[in-house]
Amino acid sequence: MNASIIGQMAVSGALMGLVYALIAYGFQLTFATSKSINFGQGELVMVSAFFSLTLLNLGVPYWAMIPGGLLFGALMGLVVERAGVRLALEQKSEGWILLTIIIGLFFFSAAENLWGRDDRPFPTPISADPIHVLGVDVTRLELAVAIGVLAIMGAIELFKRRTLLGKAFEAVSADRDAAELMGISATRTVMLSYGLSGAVAALAGILVSPITTVGPTMASALILKAFSVAVVAGLDSGFGVVLIGMFLGALESLASFYLGSGWREAPGLILLILALAVRPTGVFGKAVIRKV
Amino acid sequence: MRRILLLRGAELMVFAFLATIPLLVVNPYALGLLTLLAIYGILLIGLDVTVGYLGQVNLAHVAFLGLGAYTAGLVVTKLGLGMGPALLAAMAVGLLLGGLLALPALRLEGPQFALATLSFAALSTTALNELESLTGGAQGLSLSRPPVFGHALTPPLFFWLCLALLALVWVVMRNLLASQWGRAFEALRDSPIATDAMGVGTYQHKVAAFALGSSLGGLAGGLYAFNFQYLQPQSFTYDLMIILLLGVVLGGRKSLWGAFVGATVIVLLPNLLSNRLLFQVFSGLGFAMALAAGLRGLVKKTTRPFQALAPVVAMGLLVVGGLFVENTEDWRKAIFALMLFSVVVGLPEGLMGFLSIFLAKLFRVPHAPLPEPSDIEAILPPRSADGAPLLVIEDLKRYFGGVKAVDGLSMIIRSGAIHGLIGPNGSGKSTVVNVISGLYTPSAGRILLRGSALPSGSLFRVSKSGVARTFQNLQLFGELTALENVMVALKGVYRSPLPLVLLGLARREESQAQADALCLLDRIGLKDQALTKAKDLTYGAQRFLEVARALARKPDLLILDEPAAGLAHPDVVQLIEIIKRVHKRGISILLIEHHMDVVSELCDTVTVLDGGKVIAEGKPEEVKRHPKVVEAYLGQPPQSDLPGDPSPQPA
Numbered sequence: 001m002n003a004s005i006i007g008q009m010a011v012s013g014a015l016m017g018l019v020y021a022l023i024a025y026g027f028q029l030t031f032a033t034s035k036s037i038n039f040g041q042g043e044l045v046m047v048s049a050f051f052s053l054t055l056l057n058l059g060v061p062y063w064a065m066i067p068g069g070l071l072f073g074a075l076m077g078l079v080v081e082r083a084g085v086r087l088a089l090e091q092k093s094e095g096w097i098l099l100t101i102i103i104g105l106f107f108f109s110a111a112e113n114l115w116g117r118d119d120r121p122f123p124t125p126i127s128a129d130p131i132h133v134l135g136v137d138v139t140r141l142e143l144a145v146a147i148g149v150l151a152i153m154g155a156i157e158l159f160k161r162r163t164l165l166g167k168a169f170e171a172v173s174a175d176r177d178a179a180e181l182m183g184i185s186a187t188r189t190v191m192l193s194y195g196l197s198g199a200v201a202a203l204a205g206i207l208v209s210p211i212t213t214v215g216p217t218m219a220s221a222l223i224l225k226a227f228s229v230a231v232v233a234g235l236d237s238g239f240g241v242v243l244i245g246m247f248l249g250a251l252e253s254l255a256s257f258y259l260g261s262g263w264r265e266a267p268g269l270i271l272l273i274l275a276l277a278v279r280p281t282g283v284f285g286k287a288v289i290r291k292v
Numbered sequence: 293m294r295r296i297l298l299l300r301g302a303e304l305m306v307f308a309f310l311a312t313i314p315l316l317v318v319n320p321y322a323l324g325l326l327t328l329l330a331i332y333g334i335l336l337i338g339l340d341v342t343v344g345y346l347g348q349v350n351l352a353h354v355a356f357l358g359l360g361a362y363t364a365g366l367v368v369t370k371l372g373l374g375m376g377p378a379l380l381a382a383m384a385v386g387l388l389l390g391g392l393l394a395l396p397a398l399r400l401e402g403p404q405f406a407l408a409t410l411s412f413a414a415l416s417t418t419a420l421n422e423l424e425s426l427t428g429g430a431q432g433l434s435l436s437r438p439p440v441f442g443h444a445l446t447p448p449l450f451f452w453l454c455l456a457l458l459a460l461v462w463v464v465m466r467n468l469l470a471s472q473w474g475r476a477f478e479a480l481r482d483s484p485i486a487t488d489a490m491g492v493g494t495y496q497h498k499v500a501a502f503a504l505g506s507s508l509g510g511l512a513g514g515l516y517a518f519n520f521q522y523l524q525p526q527s528f529t530y531d532l533m534i535i536l537l538l539g540v541v542l543g544g545r546k547s548l549w550g551a552f553v554g555a556t557v558i559v560l561l562p563n564l565l566s567n568r569l570l571f572q573v574f575s576g577l578g579f580a581m582a583l584a585a586g587l588r589g590l591v592k593k594t595t596r597p598f599q600a601l602a603p604v605v606a607m608g609l610l611v612v613g614g615l616f617v618e619n620t621e622d623w624r625k626a627i628f629a630l631m632l633f634s635v636v637v638g639l640p641e642g643l644m645g646f647l648s649i650f651l652a653k654l655f656r657v658p659h660a661p662l663p664e665p666s667d668i669e670a671i672l673p674p675r676s677a678d679g680a681p682l683l684v685i686e687d688l689k690r691y692f693g694g695v696k697a698v699d700g701l702s703m704i705i706r707s708g709a710i711h712g713l714i715g716p717n718g719s720g721k722s723t724v725v726n727v728i729s730g731l732y733t734p735s736a737g738r739i740l741l742r743g744s745a746l747p748s749g750s751l752f753r754v755s756k757s758g759v760a761r762t763f764q765n766l767q768l769f770g771e772l773t774a775l776e777n778v779m780v781a782l783k784g785v786y787r788s789p790l791p792l793v794l795l796g797l798a799r800r801e802e803s804q805a806q807a808d809a810l811c812l813l814d815r816i817g818l819k820d821q822a823l824t825k826a827k828d829l830t831y832g833a834q835r836f837l838e839v840a841r842a843l844a845r846k847p848d849l850l851i852l853d854e855p856a857a858g859l860a861h862p863d864v865v866q867l868i869e870i871i872k873r874v875h876k877r878g879i880s881i882l883l884i885e886h887h888m889d890v891v892s893e894l895c896d897t898v899t900v901l902d903g904g905k906v907i908a909e910g911k912p913e914e915v916k917r918h919p920k921v922v923e924a925y926l927g928q929p930p931q932s933d934l935p936g937d938p939s940p941q942p943a
Contacts, residue, residue, distance in 0.1 A: 037403060087598055087637065094402040097349045098537065098636055102629045105534055109626030113617075220530075224414055227407050262422040269411040269418075276408045277396025 008136045009257055010250040015142040017249020018149040019208045023226035024233065024241040025153055026200040031235040032173035033186070033193040034089055036096045038080050040104020041201055042223030047107050048073040048198075049205030049214045050115045053122055062125050069206050070199040076107070077198020081191055089190070112216045119215035126210070145207045152203055153242070156196060169193065221265060225252070228268035232275040234282020244283065295658050306552075307459055314448040323447050325559050330454035331515045332555035334461050336539050337548060338508025341465075343537070344545030345474065346501050347481035348402070351533055352393060352409035355416040356386045356506040358528030360513020362420060362427055365435045365523050370426075374438050375445075379514040386510025387503050394502035401484075413533065420525035432524040435517060445518075454515055461508060462548055467796040468504075472779070472786045472805070477501045478546075479769045479780045486767035489729060490781035491755035491845060531625070535561070538632045544642025553643050565620050565627065572614050579607040582634055603638030606630045659823060662775075663803050665811040668877075672846060675878030677708020682880050683728070683746075683759075683849055688737035690720075690727050697723040699904035701737070705849065710871070710881045712891045712912065715901035716924055721884050722764065724901070725853050728882075729761045730754035741848070760847035762838040764854040764884075770827035774818055774837055777826050778809035781844040812840045816870050832863035839870060843879075850874065851882045856890050868893055888916070900924070 023045065027037040038044065052069035060068065084099035126144045130137035160166035171179040172189040180186050205219070212218050229248055233240035248268055256264040275282065310330075314323055335357060342350040360382035367378040393412050400408055420427050427433055437445050445453065468474060476497045479487045484494045517523055535558055543554025564570055582603040589595030610630050617623055639646060651657070683705040690698040698720045705711045715721050726732045728739060733749035740746065747753035760781075769777050785805045788798035813819045816836040821829060826837060835855055842850055852871070856864050864887065871894055875881060885891050891898060892912045900908040900915055902924040908915050915921055 039403075039406070083602065083633075087596070087602075090596070094347075094349070095636060095640075097403060097406050098541070099633065101349075101534065101537075102633045102636065106626050106629035106633070109623055109629065112625070113622055224411065227410070231404065231407055260422065262418065265414060265418055269415040272411045273393075273396055273408055273415075276400055276404055280399050280404055 004135060006254065009253045011136045011138065012142060013250040013253025014246035015138070015146055015249065016208075016211075016253070017229075017245040017247065018146050018242065019204055019222065019245075020225045020229045020248060021241040021245025022149045022153065022200060022204045022207075023222065024230035024245060025156075026197040026204070027226070027230040028235055028238070028241065029156070029197045029200065030085075030190070030193045033169065033176075034085065034190045036085055036089065037100075037230075037235070038077075038084075038104075038194070038197065039097060039100040040080065040084075040102075040107060041197070041226070042219035043104040043107035043111070044073060044076050044080070044198055044201040045205040045208075045219040045222065046214075046216060047076060047111050048202030049122065049209045049218065050111055052202070052206050053120065053209070053214050054115075056123060062123075066203075066206060069202045073198040073200075073202025073205070074195040075198070077194040077196070077201070078191060079103075080198070081194035085190070085194070086187070108216055115216075117216055119213040119218070122209035122214050124210040128210075141210055145211070148203060148207045150242075152200060153239070156200070157238070165192070224265060225268045228272040228275075231272050232283060234285025236286060237282055237284035240282070240284030295660055298655055298657050303462070307455065311452065311455055314451055320447060323451055327447070327451045327454050327519055329555050329559045330451065330458045331512050331519060332539065332558050333458045333552050334454075334508055334515070335512035336536065336543065336551035336554050336558075337461055337465055338505040338512065339536055339540050340545060340547070340551050341469075341477070341501050341505035341508075343540050344547070344550075345469065345477035345481065346498065347478075349406040349537075350409050350502075350505070351406055351530075352412045352416075353505070353509050353536055354528050354530075354533040355413040356390060356509030357513040357516060357532075358420060358523075358525065359389060359416055360386050360510030361517040361523050361528070362433065362513075363510065364514035364517040365433050366426065368438055368517075369433070369435050375440055375518065378438075378518075379511060382510040382514030382517075383507045384510070386513070387507035390506025390509075391499055391503035393506075394499040413530070417525055417529060420528070427523075427525070430525065432522055434522050436521055437518045450518065454519075457511070457515070461511070463796070464794045466548060467794055467798075471793045471798060471802065473497070473500070473790075473793065475772065475776055475780045478772055478776075482769040482771055483767040485731070485751065486763065486769065487780075488751035489731075489755055489761055489763075489767075490841065491752060491783060492780060493752050495752070534625075534628060534632070538628055538635075540642075541632065542635045542642055544644030544646075544648075547642070547644045547648070549648070550642050550644035561628075565624050568614070568620065571620050572611070575607065575610040575614050578631070578634065579604070579611050582607040582638060585638060599637055603634035606634045606637075662810060662822065663807040665814050665819070666804075666807040668811055668815065671808050671811055672843065672877045672879070674876075675708075677878050677880070679706045679708060681705075682707040682709075682742060683882070684738075684740040684743075685724075685728075686738045686740070688724070688727060688739065689735045690723050690732055691735045696904050698727065698734075701901070701904070701906060703899050703906065703909070705880060705882055706897075707880055708878060709896045710875055710883055710894050712895035712898035713882060713884045713901065714886070714888075714891055714898060714915075719901040719924070720904040721901055722853065723904075725761065725851055725882075725884060728754070729759060729851060755845060758845075758848040759851065760842040760845035760849075761851040762835075762842050762853055762855060764857055766834050766838060768826040768834055768837060768841070771825060773823050773825055774813060774829060774833075775806065775809050775822040777837055777841050778812050778844045779805045781841045782808055783844065783846050809844065812843050813837075815843070815873060816840045817866070832859055832866070835859060835863070836867070836870060839874070843874060847879065849880050849882060851884070853884050854886060855883075856885060856887045864890065892916075 023041060026041055031037050048069055051072045052065050055065045055068050056062065080100060080103055084103045085096045088095035088099060126140050128139050128141050130139050160169050168184045169189055169192060171182065171184055172186050176186050225248060229241050229245045233244040248271065251267045252264050255267045310326065313326060339350065339353045342348055363385045364378040364382040367373050367381045396408065421429055437450065439445065476487065476492050479492060480494055480497055487494050539554030539558045540551065542557055544550030564574055586600035586604045589600045590597065610627065613623065614620065620627065635642065681704045685701055685703050688698055688701040701724060713721055713724065723732065727734050730747060730749060730751040730753065738745060741757060741759065747757060769780065772780065782805050785801055785808060788801060792798050810819060810822060813822050816839060818833055818836060821833065826834065829837060839852065839855065856867055859867060868890060871881065883891065883895060895912055898910065898912050898915045899906055900921050907920040907924060908918040
């Protein structure tokens with residue numbers, strides 16, 4: 001086997017892996033504040049992509065569409081929080097798992113009927129021409145994905161560290177009760193985290209759509225891999241998702257080459273089950289001391 | 293008697309009614325629906341084990357349906373065997389793979405469990421699609437129903453077979469879930485830590501529950517294969533999983549009837565969606581129900597506004613949608629979503645949860661009678677308190693990173709003593725209890741019980757060796773009754789092996805357990821509230837129940853972790869009385885406590901901890917005056933705070 005082909009596959013796989021990392025990062029944001037994640041996050045990625053495509057079709061320029069898409073994603077994130085998560089958190093139950101699955105299903109069905117069941121191309125001004133870097137070909141599109149992912153993650157991390165609101169976010173993550181006693185509204189912070197998580201999902205949709213096309217099922221494979229990345233890296237690990245995302249992307253790219261494209265999803269799924277079995281808190285996660 | 297007559301009568305009537313339908317009506321379509329009802333009934337009873345009893349969101353059940361179906365199909369087509377072996381193989385595959393999946397999923401709770409099962413389901417769809425040489429891949433697998441004993445199975449015969457299997461599963465599961473096993477599953481859901489600490493064992497029960505539920509999924513899969521005689525991997529996907537969850541949740545969790553009602557709904561759903569008038573009638577009914585229930589909840593203030601309003605909005609969407617949408621079939625997923633959403637939010641107990649209370653009142657179904665309490669002499673025979681060393685702790689250390697929570701503790705608890713362990717907050721008392729009881733592994737040191745080493749790092753094994761504990765932060769099994777809380781922990785009563793339990797031949801030890809548990813409840817004054825759910829007891833009663841549950845372990849050493857924390861004065865007096873009574877049975881007690889009056893009144897010896905080390909030990913009165921103890925609790929005398937200050941010593 002030619003080493004350069006392996007290198008080529010690994011690099012383009014790793015760049016795709018950054019999208020998984022970005023969606024996984026969306027899980028981390030909500031898990032930090034509320035110990036809950038949106039099981040319908042894939043549908044959020046999908047409806048945001050459809051919405052952004054509609055904006056483009058209405059004649060909105062690409063760069064103006066992006067904030068519009070992000071805003072829509074954030075709004076949908078808030079809907080999920082209000083309808084599916086808040087009640088369960090108030091009751092300290094795990095009902096949110098089922099409720100977020102249900103809301104995802106609703107989004108899916110709505111998208112199917114509003115936008116149709118077919119896959120549609122997503123235009124982008126960034127060209128798909130390859131450029132040659134260190135012996136492998138990388139398209140500008142793939143590079144744009146990488147830059148977009150790292151930029152928004154960096155921006156949110158800066159926001160958490162540098163602004164007062166961001167520090168409230170960190171405080172609620174560290175200790176919800178103590179933060180409430182200090183006058184920080186945990187409910188608002190959880191809302192903020194779901195809004196951010198929705199915006200992150202929307203960006204993932206906008207970035208990945210030119211590569212995968214837009215359709216109701218565009219995120220169903222994507223989301224499984226994002227789950228894998230989030231769990232393998234650990235739901236509280238910050239930038240660990242970037243490393244694991246790139247690793248998993250490269251791995252599945254090679255797996256689909258050697259085993260056939262039908263097995264593409266297998267490495268991620270096996271990794272996820274193994275990681276849960278061996279280290280439920282993730283490779284980069286903190287072990288929790290049980291207290292009674 | 294009346295209870296048994298009513299409950300069993302209802303079951304018999306429904307099954308007899310279903311069985312006679314093919315004789316009265318000759319309609320292939322209706323028969324097909326009835327067969328599917330029986331198959332889904334089995335499937336949902338299996339799913340209810342994990343979703344209802346274990347309380348976990350299980351997204352892998354559809355995979356076991358698919359794997360069971362393909363197994364049965366392959367056994368018939370490739371191996372040429374008959375229906376019996378095929379169904380057994382389908383069950384075995386469910387049992388084995390379910391057990392295997394449960395092993396890694398064991399330590400997982402909530403979201404992680406859901407994710408693990410979701411991955412498994414996706415992985416098995418991939419495998420069914422890609423292993424083309426075996427399964428035919430996306431082309432599908434055709435099979436024909438093999439004859440049984442030389443007879444071809446006509447549709448009515450096949451229906452009766454499915455119905456008979458459903459009845460068998462029904463009876464077996466009723467026996468199992470009403471036994472110690474069912475209680476253990478529920479205990480596991482409410483508090484895994486206490487389940488281990490009560491010697492029940494989270495490990496085997498979680499695996500057993502999951503494997504069992506999955507094997508029913510496999511059995512249903514086998515029947516599914518013989519029903520449709522054509523299999524495709526696409527039939528067993530996430531969409532169907534959601535519908536199955538809808539069935540269990542809508543029907544009502546933790547209920548065989550709930551699974552049956554859920555299966556009926558699932559079977560009727562496609563017809564409901566294809567007929568517009570029917571759909572409008574049902575969505576209108578749903579809306580009216582949500583509105584009535586919501587208003588009632590709001591007026592009576594039993595529900596939160598969101599809980600009352602959200603189902604109304606969801607069902608309202610359904611009604612409005614039904615008027616405008618051209619083809620309801622296209623929107624089926626959204627319709628499922630809205631229905632499921634309304635049920636999960638507005639009717640969390642499901643239709644049967646709601647109906648069973650109503651029906652029990654209507655027919656005045658009495659509670660099952662309780663047996664007479666056993667004699668305390670039989671449960672806790674008095675033991676000799678010879679004062680010999682019972683628990684010996686030698687140089688025990690437990691560090692968390694750089695924090696030395698326990699730093700070289702040595703103490704001896706003598707047989708028959710009430711030994712107090714006190715100390716200011718953060719002195720390491722709770723860590724000591726957690727190390728002894730096996731929650732934490734010690735960093736160094738030895739713990740000996742009657743001269744032999746106590747197992748370390750396992751709540752379950754420590755509990756088995758004769759040490760029982762209560763929890764400072766209550767760890768009761770909230771959804772179980774007070775009686776069941778004690779019954780779960782009872783030691784030495786449940787001897788029947790699983791097959792006998794499944795056949796319903798273990799009823800005697802069940803009533804023995806009830807009698808024993810009642811006696812222990814009587815000791816703590818809760819006999820009259822035996823059938824109250826633990827979460828509905830008063831705070832004080834919950835604390836006492838913790839003690840009774842630990843006593844059910846018939847322990848050599850009972851560790852009480854701050855039993856008086858948060859209790860009002862009258863309850864404290866009662867607690868002291870209870871502890872004295874327990875002590876009279878010759879049980880040795882390690883008492884961790886903040887209330888000095890409780891310690892002074894009860895303890896023979898008191899050990900005082902500070903900074904993870906023993907600073908004093910002796911009789912309560914001596915310890916109270918010990919200068920180091922005074923210093924630990926009240927701080928240093930002021931003069932030593934200011935070094936160099938030539939304050940005069942008192943003469």
